[in-house]
Structures are given as structure tokens and as C-alpha cells.
Amino acid sequence: MQTEKVIDHIVDWLKDYATNAKQKGFVIGISGGIDSAVTSTLCAKAGLDLLCLEMPIHQAPNQSDRASRHIEWLQNNFKNVTRRQINLTPVFDNLVAAFPTVEKEEERFMSLANTRARLRMTSLYYFAALERYLVAGTGNKVEDFGVGFYTKYGDGGVDLSPIADLMKTEVYEIAIQLGINDEVIKAAPTDGLWGDDRTDEDQIGASYPELEWAMNLKDEGCVIGDFEGRQKEVFSIFVKLNTMNQHKMLPIPVCEIPKDLK
Template identity: 75%
Template sequence: MQTEKVITHIVDWLKDYAENAKCKGFVIGVSGGIDSAVTSTLCAKTGLELLCLEMPIHQGENQVTRADKHIDWLIENFPNVYRQSVNLTPVFDSLVDAFPKVDKEEERFMSLANTRARLRMTSLYYFAALKGYLVAGTGNKVEDFGIGFYTKYGDGGVDLSPIADLLKTEVYEIGQVLGVNQDIMEAAPTDGLWGDSRTDEDQIGASYPELEWAMQMDDTEKTTNDFTGREKEVFAIYKKYNKANKHKMIPIPICEIPTGLK
């Protein structure tokens, strides 16, 4: 990958899009992970205003620390960047208390994890409307178009996606050239939705390089039976997520009314 040229291309694309949309800049949720670190830095390089939001919800201290350090680094290097912290933990807890109880708490774990992402999306759009900004998404190609590893109308609810055509390994390449803090570069990817230390690989059962391989194999119309051992296991994991999350990756179904019925 021609990393420097890719960086320039994305920065120019972001700036052109914002100017054509008559928006003053961007708002982004900074989580302490590589995707938000790279995306926020690319937005900062446009020279347009960038609001970095921290939105902890029972967040692990290490994630908060990495996010803080990254935003500090952005502010030191880009005069157009500023920060805002919004503690969503009390909001989340109040919402959980308002929901009816269930017999088994584990039954609603996934719903509550996705609720965290949707509260953050609501916060991002509050500030976007207030400031005249665009909400910048942080999803990469594998998450957005391979396994659908994001929350519908949560972190999937954005105005534009600067890195959605980049594989995770390519995002790391860009992060290295941009000078993203080493603690972020070395941290295991996590969606931060569970309030514990589980990583993306813990949840999915495969690493991002493995998933990138499976995505490439799927493009060649391979099937699970074409592989053995770990490759067969990884490809099956990829296909399972790709099928289950297809509803996130295609347009919303519309019930078209026959002309004769109108």
C-alpha cells in the first residue's frame, strides 16, 4: 500500500466532503483503539474543526487512559482539535433500571452492549447538530463489509466512513506513519461494550489477519470444504458472521406496493 498517498487521499476526501456539505468540521468518539485513533488523526489533518468525544460507560481504565493520551497528542499537534467528555454511565444505568427485569440476566447482555453503542451515537449527533459537524465513522473494511462487527444504529450510525475501505492491518500501517501512540498500536482490539477486558478476538474466535484472509477467500467463491484445519475453522467463523449480520450490510428492505394496489 502507498501509505503516504492513501493518507493524503483520505484527508483530501474528508475536507472536500465537509466543504461540499457546508459543515465546519467533524465529531468523533475516541475510544482508545486504533480505528478511532487513525480516523481522528486523519480528520485533524484536514485543518477543519474536530471535536473528540470521550463517552465512558463503565469503561476499563486502560481504555480511558489510551483515549486521553491520544486526544492530548492531537491537541498538542493540531490547533483545530478540542475535546469534550460526557460520562454516560449514569444515563446507561438509569435506562437499564427503567427496562423490565428478565428471568436470566445473561439473556440481555448483548442488548445492553448494543445499547451502549446507541447512547454514544445519540451523543455524537447531539454535538454534530449543535456545532454543524459531520459524524465520522471508525469502522474498517472487515468490520463493516466482512463480518458486520458493529452495532446497527450505534457505531454504524455515521455520516461518512473514512477508513471503511481499509483492512485492519492497513489501518495499523497508516497509524504507524501518522505517529499514533505506541500503546494504542500495541493494544488488542476491543469494542469496549462489555465493561471488561474481552477483546474482539475473544468474541469472534479469529484474529483480524485471519478474517482478512477469509474475506479474500470468500471473494474467490471458496467454500468451507475447500479448507482443512485452522483455515477451515476460520473460514467457517467468517461465513457465520457474514451470514448472520448481512442485514447490517445491505440496504433496509422496503415493501414495494404493486402499482395496481395504489
């Protein structure tokens, strides 16, 4: 990959898109992970306003600390960056308290994890509307179009996706070129929706390089029966997630009414 040219291309694209949309800049949620770090830096390089939001919800301290230090690094390098911390923990707790209880609490863990992401999306759009900013998404290609590892109308609810045509490994290449803090680059990827340190690999059962391998081979027409051992396991994981999460990747289905019924 021609890393420097890719960076310039994305930065130009961001600036042109915002200018044509007559928006003043971007707002982005900073998680302490590699994707939000890279996306926010690319947005900052576009030269327009950039608002970085920290939105902790029972967040693991190491995630919050990394996010804070990345924003400090941005502000030391770019004059167009501002920050706000919105503590969503009490909002989340009050919402959970308002919901009816269920017989087995563990059954709603996934629903509540997605609720966290949707509260953050709501906050991003509040500031976007207030300041005439665009919500910048942080999803990469294997997450958004491979396994669908994001929350529908949560972190998937954005105005534009600067790094969605980059594989996760390519995002790391961009991060190194941009000079992103080493602690962010070395941190294990996590969605930060559980209030603990579980990683993306813990949840998915495969690493991002493995998922990229499977995604590329599926595009070439390979099937599960072509593999054995760990390769078969990884390919099966990818196919299962890719299939079950198509509802995230395809347009919302519309019930088309026949003309003779109108």
C-alpha cells in the first residue's frame, strides 16, 4: 500500500465532502482504540473543525486513559481540535433501571452492550446538529463488510466512513505513518461495550489478520470444504458472521407495493 498517498487521498476526500456538504467539520467518538485514533487524526489533518468526544459508560480505566492521551496528542499537533467528555454512565444506568427485568439477566447483556453504542451515537448527533458537523465513522473494511462487527444504529450510525475501504492491518500501517501513540497501536482491539477488558478476538474467535485472510479467500470463491484444522475453523467463523450480519450491510428492505394495489 502507498501509505502516504492513501493518507493524502482520505484527507482530501474528507475536506471536499465536508465543504460540499457545507458543514464546518467533524465530530468523532474517541475510544482509545486504533480505528478512532486513525480516523480522528485523518479528520484533524483535513484542517476543518474536529470535536473529539469521550463518552465513558462504566469504561475500563485503561481505555479511557488511552483515549484521553490520544486527544491530548491531537491537540498538541493540530490547532483545530477541541474535546468534550460526556459521562453517559448515569444516563445508561437510569435507562437500564427503567427497563423491565428479565428472568435471566445474562440474556440481555448483548442488548445492553448495543444500547451503550446507541447512546453514544445519539450524543454524537446532538453535537453534530448543534455545531454543523459530520459524524465520522471509525469502522474498517473487515468489520463493516466482512463480519459486521458493529452495532446497527450505534457505531454504525454515521455520516461518512473514512477508513471503511481499509483492512484492519492497513489501518495499522496508516497509524504508524501518522505517528499515533505507541500504546494505542499495541493495545488489543476491543469494542469497549462490556465494561471489562474483553477483546474483539475474544468475542469473535479469530484475529483480524485471520478474518482478512478468510474474507479475501471467500471473495475468490473458496468454501469451507477447501480447508482443514484452524483454517477451516476461521473460515467457518467468517462465513457464519458474514451471513448472519447481512442485515447490517445491505440497504433496509422496503416492501414495494404493486402498482395495481395503489
